[in-house]
Amino acid sequence: MAEDDEIQVADDGDSVDAMLAEWRSEWPELDVSSGEVIARLLRAARLLEDLFASRLRHPGDMPIANVGDFDLLQALRRSGPPYTLTPGQLRQALIVSSAGIAGRLNRLEREGWIERGPSPADGRSTLVRLTEEGRASFDRAVEQHFSLERDVLSVLEPEERTGVADALRKLLAALEADSS
Template identity: 45%
Template sequence: MTDGDHADEDRVDRLGRQWARELPDLDTEPMTILGRAYRLSNLVRPSIEATFAGFGLDRGEFDVIGTLRRSGPPYRLTPTELYTSLMISSGGLTHRLVRLEKAGLIRREKSPSDGRSLLVALTEEGAARAEAAFRADMASEARFLQGLNPEERAALAGLLRKLIAGLERDPERRGGPG
């Protein structure tokens, strides 16, 4: 076999070939899709994390201020709305909120409708940082997609949307709640 025989192959192709040799009776098609999604995530994660780090944030902190920023004015949510949207525990959210409050990116305010409740509000600095970090992240992520033309990007997005929407509707197919 020469290098040209598998010029367009990726790591998943190589793994699939090995499994096909070892377990020829097993259909490894799921790996060709989900393995690639997992591999893609692992390949782009360091760049995404570096982008957010350039704004003094980790991914989890960006997720909080990004969620607040995209919620629209007045950029306030209850802690329950935040941790539900972020799909994390209330304890995980609390640690993030402490760090973000110390950094001056959020503040906790009494709810105008219920004085016993608190709201998490984005500060002006938090809103500016969330927007700047998201703009930089989108520019970085766009570079990853340069190898696909607009039609290919649209087709890929559509197929992924269809797959994810089906999994979100059917907890049994995705392995449980979440």
């Protein structure tokens, strides 16, 4: 299918329904039932990441370049005063490589979100800290972010949200156990 082509979606369905219908038509014996969940998780994750990234770069405040930078800033903010972690603690919290974290730290420092300095406890160690301006700007951004998340989930009834959260917790716990 060409990139410009639109996926045909049934009136009461979504793009995954259309994709699964195409598979069932093309290869009826192939069991594509896993796509009912997996394809929807992946598609929803991509659409949410795109939505969140576009909102993070809003004018009028310190823009956040991408969702990965937002995650790093969240880890620092969640750590509590003085909003300081080592690069190793950030790598562990974010599950990214040293190179990945270094690039984020360089960009966030250039943009005024964070500052780095030696650890007073161990001069060989570096500490990453949210700047005052970075913390104030992030606090505004994170409030808007969680408001957006609530808006996105408003299409689900409270009991549906609980059911989805419970099912995803079970799936994620199994996946995390398999990856360790």
